Structures are given as structure tokens and as C-alpha cells.
Amino acid sequence: MQVGIGLPNTVPARGRGALLEWARRAEAAGFSTLAVLDRLRYDSVDPFITLAAAAAVTERIGLATMIAIGPxxxxxxxxxxxxxxxxxxxxxxTLGLGIGARHDDYAAAGVDPSTRGAALSTQLAHLRGGGLSSVDILVGGSSGTALARMARYANGYAHGGGPPRAFASAATQARAAWYDHGRPGSPVLWGQGYLALSEPERGQDYLRDYYAFTGPFADKIAAGALTSARAIKDYVRGYAEAGCDELILFPTTLDLADLDRLAEAL
Amino acid sequence: MDVSILGAGPAGLYLAILLRKAGHTVAVHERNAPDATFGWGVVFSEETLGALHDADPPTHLEITDSFARWSRIDIRYRGEVVRSSGHSFTAIARRHLLAILRARATELGADLRFGSELEEPPQADLRVAADGANSKTRQRHFRARVSPQGCKYVWFGTDLVLDAFTFAFRETEYGLFQAHAYPFDERTSTWIVECAQGVWERAGLDTATEEESIAFCERLFAEDLGGARLRSNRSLWLDFPLVRTPSWHKRNLVLLGDAAHTAHFSIGSGTKLAMEDSIALAASLATEPTLDAALTDYELRRQPVVERFQQAAAESAGYFSRTAHYTSYEPIQFAVNLLTRSGRVTHANLAQRDPRLIRRIDSWFAGRAIAAPPVFAPFGELPNRLVAEVSTPDEVAARVADGYGLVLAGPVEVDSASPADWRGAVALKADTRLGLRLTHRGARAGAPCVAASPIPYGPFAPVPTEVSDLDAVLRAFAEHAADAAEAGFDLLELDMADGHLLAGFRSPLTNQRTDEWGDRHKFPLAVLDAVRAAFPRTLAVRLAVTDWAPGGTSVADGIAFAKELRAHGTDLVHVRAGHTLPDFRPDYQRGYLTTLSDRVRNEAGIPTLVGGYLTTLDEVNTVVAAGRADLCVLAEAP
Structure with a gap:
């Protein structure tokens, strides 16, 4: 399993300096991938623009959306x-795609959220039909329909985060969907988690704010943030055992010390 | 902290005990009087007992002092009793459990207020709703899904003291009745009677009085009760309410036990889950720095456990609603099917717990005393139950060497390839039998393509031409079937699945014809007849039982069609589902096609082959021993 790190493109008060320095340091520390989140209405930098900027200041590290809201x-x-x-x-x-969960993002884009699943299928069919032949595609989502979409069009599965046991259960279902579609081998499996090492409370406040639209689930997501080296080790081991190929850990503050502490913990 | 709890059931009282021990102020509000309890005995597992011991030794001691314990399950069916040993059950009278918990809570200084009619827990630092499956608090403040699950049931007691967990089945002129019964003290047992809604109505139980229901059930189970009486305790026929609540807390209000979630009584876990909730909530309150963090932690810890039990309970409830379809089973297979119903017990688990029973099922299955596990029993001409699918002739030798009973080769497309391409592979087969799948990919063939109606297979896919020369297609299938027979294949599989041509004819999503072939069964059955006439050996149909999509074919449609397949000479159904169009709605749980296979096999009365990502021999042993399929495709796990 490889470990990648998120860029803080959705953490408020970031700027050019913070994003680029984060990208350089991540490459220097040996992480496999830089990944970004996607939200239209939240205070954030566009995922593709963020990654383009990161591409300009790095040479080797992989770049991924985890995920972009396709429709x-x-x-x-x-x-x-x-x-x-x-x-x-x-x-x-690597292009990770999903349908997201926020209706206000869809309203801002002028897109009907009620048909977003079908819209993502159309998009994937277009990408796979020659619109984008050379880029690996991941698809996220936990419903059976999302897994079927993943198995039909994508190279792998982007899990939405949670304890290793939740990932293991989703991984089994992703493999079953893959098998059901007659795809040889197994899907590439990507997992994710949140880091809040140096300033755990601030990081968890950010998560509660970022996920406020989920109501009571925001607290659960904040509680799941990794706040110690020990928690990171357990999480990484759990994901590796569950068959994860690439684990992305996202920052929740702009503190570069978190990047260093993550690199040390691995 | 000041805590108010609504509901003095096991969850509410146990939480009161644990929170008093932690020094909190606790008031419990209960609508009923202290001794107005409902229900008879409740079941616990060893694991739960361990947790109760750690949480509060004095109550654990009292509870275990008055427990009934046993290790056997009796399945009384068709005049036989199949006994399985090596299990571990304990149960206690619900009334007695509550008395122990009340006394302990009072001793620890909890304020218990009975006869207190409230809609939700009163103001306090922490408000706990433990007010049961019909929780008013939940209805007021939480989004929940509540739906009836399984059959009609009624909860009786009896003076008969059982020495085993007993399942008793009785056929009547109205249909099948079943009892779930277990002892819970030295004088009394729980006796739950269950039947399908239609059976219940035909028997007139929908209009019967409580006394009439008791009299009916006593007569019905007279032999099993051995003269003992059934006793009522507000014993009314009920629908089991399945409660699922996405989130269990809101600010300082939290749901506990049945108020948050229920699990069908047939896995006997409701009280266990409720008391484990209490333990988890008390632990979270002790370790987390804030109330908010504690309630979040409680929910994070408990929800995955509850979901697992609800999944198993759904499988179990589904089984008990289908039992009428298993009445042709021999008692031993009937018993194994029952024991493995929820997915928590498998052939391998039983081999450990009860080797004698497993020897019995294995030798019954093989038809002889010296027997390997069911997967290695022959099936017709196949030496065992394992099937491998291969797409190139080169793979055949390897699968033969692996010892599969059947290697299913192909597909051969009737419009472009020939069974003769596989002739070399036929020579390799040894004991293994070799099958061939015949297909026409229809709308999935790539441009240009033909299909029942001009409906593309998903966005940007080519629009097929409506197939007009159906005779030519039919002849191509028949000629290929004859070629396959001539080439020496032992089995032929006709493809009516996966959105291919014949599946497309069968589904309303993809067949919008107005000519005679708008009769969606007609063309697939015409092809089947032609292939049947041309291929003398085993004929299988690979069938999309259901489209798993709105407006598509249902499971009932698939079962009805499988009966037609049987009438037209099909020997085996290879169970598939979905894929009629790309955006279907599957549920990729482990063994996701097994229940469909079970239903086709036992409701349409035709042998089945099932895949569904079965990756272990234990899964295959369990599936075939329980009669859910005859053959299994074994998938390779990563």
C-alpha cells in the first residue's frame, strides 16, 4: 500500500504560498500522491487548478482528485x-469522480441534482468512449448502483473514509461488483482519512464546519480524525490489511508540521 | 451530571445502574407500573454475559443465578426431531431480569418513577430515550425508517420446560405454522408462534379473540407441547417492526436499544443489543471529554455492530417467511438450512460445534456413509459442485487440473464464432465435465448491433437496429447447439442474462415491440425449444432473474419464467440478476445472488447454479448443503 497526502485546498485561509509549499514538502517527504477535494459553495480552491499549480512545482508525485463531483x-x-x-x-x-452530497453545489452549477447518478454515468461513458483514454479513473460512492458504475467504467474504487473495518466491507463489495461485471483481477482500491495532529481541536472544528451539511454526521467525521502517531499507525495498518492500494490522508489545518509528523509516523 | 431516562426496560434500567456507579444523578421515568411487564423470556449469548460481568458484577451474579442454560437446538419437522448440539444459549424471564435491575438501580440511588406518562425524557444535562420500538421520542425528534419485517407472530409462554431451543413446524390446511421456543427458568418456556400473513388470514386468526388464538395454537402444537398449556400475557398477533435510525443523538438527547434499532426476534438479540448499548454509552461518557464527543463516540462504536446484527436478522426473517417452500426437504437438510439461515453459522462452524450433525448431512448429501463435504458430492454426471468459468481454450487444462466438476467455457457468439473453436479443449476434460455458453450479445455487441428494440446499452452506446429476421437468429442458435453436441460438450448454457439479446427480449426496459415478439417470453422460449431439440445433453439457461431496476422484471417475474424454462426442458438455471441496462440497483453483500438462487430453486422447482462472488469452499458447502443451489461458481479472492 502506498500513502499519499491531501492538499489543503478546502481549508480556509490557505493561499498560494501554503498550497505550493505543501506540495513541495509532500514530494520531498516521499508521499506517493497529492490529492484534493471538490466543493463549489465552500471556501476552497478549484481542484483542477490546485493540482495544476502543484504539478508546476513538483516532478514525481502523483496527482489525484479524491473525488471531483463529476456532474x-x-x-x-x-x-x-x-x-x-x-x-x-x-x-x-488520476481522476477520482463521485456525485457528492451537496445540493447547493448543484444549484450553483445550474445542474439538476435529482439525476446526478445518471449524469455521472453519461460522463463516464463519454470519458471511456474516447474523451479521456489515458487517465486512470476512480469512482466513489457506497450504493450498489455506484459500485456497478465503478465496475463498469473505472479502474478502481475511491472509498469515502471511515474505520478500517468499514473500508474492508466496502472493498469486498467493490471486488464483488468487479467480478459481477466480468472484469479480470481486482479494482484498484483507494482509501482516505483526516489528519489533525498539531492542532486537533482546530482541525476538528474545520471538519465540523466542512461537513455541517450532514447534520449529526459532522461530529462523527470529526471524531474520526487521526490525532496521534499511534492512531495513524493503527489506521495505516488496518487499511493495508484490508487490501487498500493507496491511502490518502487529508490535512485539516495549514500546519506543515502535520505533514512532517505524518511522514515520521509511517 | 443530571440524567433523565425515559423507559424502565432492560436498556434504561441498566444504563441507570451504570451511570449511578459513575456518580451521576439519574431519574428513570416509566409509563407502566413496575410489574406490568410484557413478554416472557429473553436470550443472551456468552459474549454478552462477559460484557455484563465486566460492567456490573453484582447484577451479573444475580442474572446468571437464575439463568436457564442449554446447548442444543431441536428442529421438529415432519414427525422427526433433528437435534443439533454444541451451541450455547442462556435465557432469563424478562420479568425477573427487570426485577433484578430495578432493585440494583434503587440500591444505587437511581430515582425510579413509575406511572409517569411522558412523550420524551424531561429536561436534564443528558436525556436518554429508552422507550422501546415505538419510541415517541424518536418519532418527535429523529428521522427513522420503520417497516414491518417477516411474518405475523404472537408471543406466548408455556409450562412445558424445554431442554433445547426448539423450532417446531406444523402443516395445516391453511399453510405452514412455526414455533420458536426456549426455556427461561425451571418452570416456564417462551413459545412464539409465527405464520405468513395469508396463512394467518385463511386460518381466521385476524378476527380471532385472544382465547381463540391460544386454543388454536394449543391444538396445532399439541404433540410438541405434550399436554402443556400455552399462557397469554397480552399475547396479540403482531408485525415485527424493523426500526433503523441513521443518527441516534441530537444535542443532549440520545436513543438507546429498541428505540434506536430493532433486530428480528428470530435471532434473539434485541435485549442483548439494548444492554450492550447501555454499556457502550456509559463507557463513552466516562472516557470522552465532552457530552457531544461521548454521544458521537457511542454512536460510532455501536452502529457497525447493530448493522451487522440487522443484516443477519433480515436474512433470518426472510428465511422464516419462506419456510413453506422448503417442505419437500428431508428433515436433515431442512435443519441445516434453518441453522445456516442468517449467514452467521456455516458448514465449517457446524463442523466444529456439532461434528455428528455434519457427518450426518455430508453422508446424506453424498448418499453414502463415507462422505466428503457436500461440495465434493456428485451432481448428475458432474463429479462435484464446483464450477469454473473460462473465456479461452488455454485456461481449460488448468481448471481441469484444479479439479472443478464443471468448466463452463465461452461465450461463443452465435453470429460470429463456432463451438468447433473449442474442440481441442474437449479432449482435455478427464473427469471434469465441459460446458459451453452460447450467446448473442444483442445491444452489447458494439456497432453495428441488433436488439429487440432500438434502445442503446447506456449513454453513447450504439443504437441497435430492431432485429427483424428472428428465424435466422433462432437457426443460428440451433445450429451452434448441434455443433456443440457434435463437438462433445456435456452441457450447454443458453444466455438469457446480462443485457444480451435474449435477456433484452425478456425485459420491459428493452423490449418495446408491438409485434408478436412484444410477448416478452415468446422469443427466448422459441430459441430454447430449438436449442433443446438440437442438444441432447444437459441444458442450462443463464437467467437474469430480475432486472434490479425500476420498471424492470421483478423476482416474482423471474421465478414465473423459470417455471416456464423448466416446462420447456431446461435442466439447470444459472442465476444472474441486473445488467439489463447499465444503471441497475444491485446490493453487493457477500453471497449477493444466493437468496435469488434459493428462491428459483425452491419456488420454481429447478436445480440452480450460482456465483455471486463466493470465494471459499465453506460458503459453497453451506450453500449446497442448505439446498440454496446445486452448483456454485467459485471465484478467486485477491
């Missing part, structure tokens, strides 16, 4: 953005 963009625009990012980064991009 907010038209199939053609999404394919162009992904293909462009893949090209300017020298072939380092």
Missing part, C-alpha cells in the same frame, strides 16, 4: 480539464 461539469469540459492536467503534469494524474 458539476459537462462531460466535454471535464474531459478537457482532466486531459490538460494529465498533459501538463507529465502523465501524473
Amino acid at each position: 458539476l461539469r459537462s462531460p466535454g469540459v471535464l474531459a478537457k480539464q482532466a486531459q490538460s492536467l494529465h498533459e501538463v503534469s507529465g502523465g501524473r494524474f
Whole structure:
């Protein structure tokens, strides 16, 4: 299993300096991938623009959306953005896609949220039908339909985070979906988690704010943040045992010390 | 902290005990009088007992002093009793359990207020709703899904003292009745009677009085009761309410036990889950720095456990609603099917707990005394129950060497390939039998393609031409079937699944024809007849039992169609589902096709082959021994 790290593109008060320095340090520390989140209405930097900037200041590290909310963009625009990012980064991009959970993002994009699942399928069919042939695609989501979509169109599965046992159960279902679609081998499995090492309370406040739209679940997500080296070790071991191929740990503050402490803990 | 608890059932009282020990102020509000309890005995597992011991030794001691313990399950069916040993059960009278908990809570200084009619817990630092499956608090403040699960049931007691957990089945002119019964003290047992809604109505129980219901059930189970009486305690026929609540807390208000979640009584875990909730909540309150963090932690710890039990309970409730379809089973297989119903007990677990029973099922299954596990029993001409699917002739030799009973090769597309391509593979087969799948990919063939109606297989897929020369397609299937027979294949599988041509004809999603072939069964059955006439050996149909999509074919449609397949000479159904169009709605739980296979096999009366990502021999042993399928595709786990 490889371990990647998130860029703080949705953490408020970040700026050019914070994002670029984070990208450089992540590459220097040997992480496999830099990943970003996607939200339209939250105070954040666009995922593709963030990764393009990161591509310019790094050479080796992989770049991924984990995930981008596909239907907010038209199939053609999404394919162009992904293909462009893949090209300017020298072939380092992995496109993770999902439908997201926020209706206000859809309202802001002028897209009907009630058909977002079908819209994502259309988008994936376009990308796979020649719109984007060279980029690996991951699909997220926990419903059977989402897993079927993943198995039909994607190279792998992007899990939404949670304790290792939740990942293991989703991984079994992703493999079953893959098998059900007659795909050889297994899907590539990506997992994720949140870090809040140096300033745990501040990080958890951010998570409660970022996930406020989920109501009572925001507290649970905040409680799941990894706040110690010990918690990171357990989490990483649990994910590796469950068959995760790439684990992305996202920051919840701009504190670069978290990046260093994560690198030490591994 | 000041805590108010609504409901003096096991969850509420046990939490009161644990929170008093932690020094909190606790008031428990209960609508009923202290001794107005309902229900008879409740069951616990060894694991729960351990947790009760750690949480409060004095109550554990009192509870275990008055426990009934036993290790056997009796299955009384068709005049036989199949006895399985090596299990571990304990039960206690609910009334007695509550008395112990009340006394302990009072001793520790909890304020118990009976006859207190409240809609929700009164103001306090922490408000706990333990007011049961019909929780008013939940209805007021939480989003929950509540739906009836399983059959009609009624909860009686009896003076008969059982020495085993007993399942008794009785056929009547109205349909099948079943009892779930277990002892809970030295004088009394619980006796729950259950039947399907239609059976219940035909028997007139929907209009019967309580006395009439008791009299009916006593007559019905007279032999099993051995002269003992059934006793009522507000024993009314009920629907079991399945309660699922996405979130269990809101600010300082939290749900506990049945108020938050229920698990069908047939896995006997409701009280256990409720008291474990109390332990978890008390522990979270002790370790977390804030109330908010504690309630979140409680929910995070308990929800995955509860979901697992609810999944098992759903399987169990589903089994008990289908029992009428298993009445042709021999008692031993009937018993194994029952014991493995929830997915928590498998062939391998039983082999450890009860080797004698497993020897019995294995030798019954094999039809001889010296027997390997069921997976290695022959099936017709197949040497065992394992099936491998291969797509190239090169893979055949390896699968033969692996010892599969059947290697299913292909697919061969009737419009582009020939069974003769596989002739070399036929020579390799040894004991293994070799099958061939014949298909026409229809709308999934790539451009240009033909299908029942011009409906593309998903976005950007080519729009198929409506197939007009159906005779030519039918002849192509028949000729390929004859070629396969000539090439020496032992089995032929006709593809009516996965959105391919014949599946497309069968589904309303993809067949919108207005000619005679708009009769969606007609063309698939015409092809089947032609293939049946051309292929003399075993003929299988790979069938999308249901489209798993709105507006598509249902499971009932699939079972009805499987009966037609049988009438048209099909020997085996290879169970598939979904894929008629890409965005279908599957549920990829472990063994996700097994229940469909069970239903086709036992409701349509035709042998089945099932895949569904079964990756272990234990799964296959369990599936075939329980009669849920005859053959299994074994998948390779990563």
C-alpha cells in the first residue's frame, strides 16, 4: 500500500504560498500522491487548478482528485480539464469522480441534482468512449448502483473514509461488483482519512464546519480524525490489511508540521 | 451530571445502574407500573454475559443465578426431531431480569418513577430515550425508517420446560405454522408462534379473540407441547417492526436499544443489543471529554455492530417467511438450512460445534456413509459442485487440473464464432465435465448491433437496429447447439442474462415491440425449444432473474419464467440478476445472488447454479448443503 497526502485546498485561509509549499514538502517527504477535494459553495480552491499549480512545482508525485463531483461539469469540459492536467503534469494524474452530497453545489452549477447518478454515468461513458483514454479513473460512492458504475467504467474504487473495518466491507463489495461485471483481477482500491495532529481541536472544528451539511454526521467525521502517531499507525495498518492500494490522508489545518509528523509516523 | 431516562426496560434500567456507579444523578421515568411487564423470556449469548460481568458484577451474579442454560437446538419437522448440539444459549424471564435491575438501580440511588406518562425524557444535562420500538421520542425528534419485517407472530409462554431451543413446524390446511421456543427458568418456556400473513388470514386468526388464538395454537402444537398449556400475557398477533435510525443523538438527547434499532426476534438479540448499548454509552461518557464527543463516540462504536446484527436478522426473517417452500426437504437438510439461515453459522462452524450433525448431512448429501463435504458430492454426471468459468481454450487444462466438476467455457457468439473453436479443449476434460455458453450479445455487441428494440446499452452506446429476421437468429442458435453436441460438450448454457439479446427480449426496459415478439417470453422460449431439440445433453439457461431496476422484471417475474424454462426442458438455471441496462440497483453483500438462487430453486422447482462472488469452499458447502443451489461458481479472492 502506498500513502499519499491531501492538499489543503478546502481549508480556509490557505493561499498560494501554503498550497505550493505543501506540495513541495509532500514530494520531498516521499508521499506517493497529492490529492484534493471538490466543493463549489465552500471556501476552497478549484481542484483542477490546485493540482495544476502543484504539478508546476513538483516532478514525481502523483496527482489525484479524491473525488471531483463529476456532474458539476459537462462531460466535454471535464474531459478537457482532466486531459490538460494529465498533459501538463507529465502523465501524473488520476481522476477520482463521485456525485457528492451537496445540493447547493448543484444549484450553483445550474445542474439538476435529482439525476446526478445518471449524469455521472453519461460522463463516464463519454470519458471511456474516447474523451479521456489515458487517465486512470476512480469512482466513489457506497450504493450498489455506484459500485456497478465503478465496475463498469473505472479502474478502481475511491472509498469515502471511515474505520478500517468499514473500508474492508466496502472493498469486498467493490471486488464483488468487479467480478459481477466480468472484469479480470481486482479494482484498484483507494482509501482516505483526516489528519489533525498539531492542532486537533482546530482541525476538528474545520471538519465540523466542512461537513455541517450532514447534520449529526459532522461530529462523527470529526471524531474520526487521526490525532496521534499511534492512531495513524493503527489506521495505516488496518487499511493495508484490508487490501487498500493507496491511502490518502487529508490535512485539516495549514500546519506543515502535520505533514512532517505524518511522514515520521509511517 | 443530571440524567433523565425515559423507559424502565432492560436498556434504561441498566444504563441507570451504570451511570449511578459513575456518580451521576439519574431519574428513570416509566409509563407502566413496575410489574406490568410484557413478554416472557429473553436470550443472551456468552459474549454478552462477559460484557455484563465486566460492567456490573453484582447484577451479573444475580442474572446468571437464575439463568436457564442449554446447548442444543431441536428442529421438529415432519414427525422427526433433528437435534443439533454444541451451541450455547442462556435465557432469563424478562420479568425477573427487570426485577433484578430495578432493585440494583434503587440500591444505587437511581430515582425510579413509575406511572409517569411522558412523550420524551424531561429536561436534564443528558436525556436518554429508552422507550422501546415505538419510541415517541424518536418519532418527535429523529428521522427513522420503520417497516414491518417477516411474518405475523404472537408471543406466548408455556409450562412445558424445554431442554433445547426448539423450532417446531406444523402443516395445516391453511399453510405452514412455526414455533420458536426456549426455556427461561425451571418452570416456564417462551413459545412464539409465527405464520405468513395469508396463512394467518385463511386460518381466521385476524378476527380471532385472544382465547381463540391460544386454543388454536394449543391444538396445532399439541404433540410438541405434550399436554402443556400455552399462557397469554397480552399475547396479540403482531408485525415485527424493523426500526433503523441513521443518527441516534441530537444535542443532549440520545436513543438507546429498541428505540434506536430493532433486530428480528428470530435471532434473539434485541435485549442483548439494548444492554450492550447501555454499556457502550456509559463507557463513552466516562472516557470522552465532552457530552457531544461521548454521544458521537457511542454512536460510532455501536452502529457497525447493530448493522451487522440487522443484516443477519433480515436474512433470518426472510428465511422464516419462506419456510413453506422448503417442505419437500428431508428433515436433515431442512435443519441445516434453518441453522445456516442468517449467514452467521456455516458448514465449517457446524463442523466444529456439532461434528455428528455434519457427518450426518455430508453422508446424506453424498448418499453414502463415507462422505466428503457436500461440495465434493456428485451432481448428475458432474463429479462435484464446483464450477469454473473460462473465456479461452488455454485456461481449460488448468481448471481441469484444479479439479472443478464443471468448466463452463465461452461465450461463443452465435453470429460470429463456432463451438468447433473449442474442440481441442474437449479432449482435455478427464473427469471434469465441459460446458459451453452460447450467446448473442444483442445491444452489447458494439456497432453495428441488433436488439429487440432500438434502445442503446447506456449513454453513447450504439443504437441497435430492431432485429427483424428472428428465424435466422433462432437457426443460428440451433445450429451452434448441434455443433456443440457434435463437438462433445456435456452441457450447454443458453444466455438469457446480462443485457444480451435474449435477456433484452425478456425485459420491459428493452423490449418495446408491438409485434408478436412484444410477448416478452415468446422469443427466448422459441430459441430454447430449438436449442433443446438440437442438444441432447444437459441444458442450462443463464437467467437474469430480475432486472434490479425500476420498471424492470421483478423476482416474482423471474421465478414465473423459470417455471416456464423448466416446462420447456431446461435442466439447470444459472442465476444472474441486473445488467439489463447499465444503471441497475444491485446490493453487493457477500453471497449477493444466493437468496435469488434459493428462491428459483425452491419456488420454481429447478436445480440452480450460482456465483455471486463466493470465494471459499465453506460458503459453497453451506450453500449446497442448505439446498440454496446445486452448483456454485467459485471465484478467486485477491
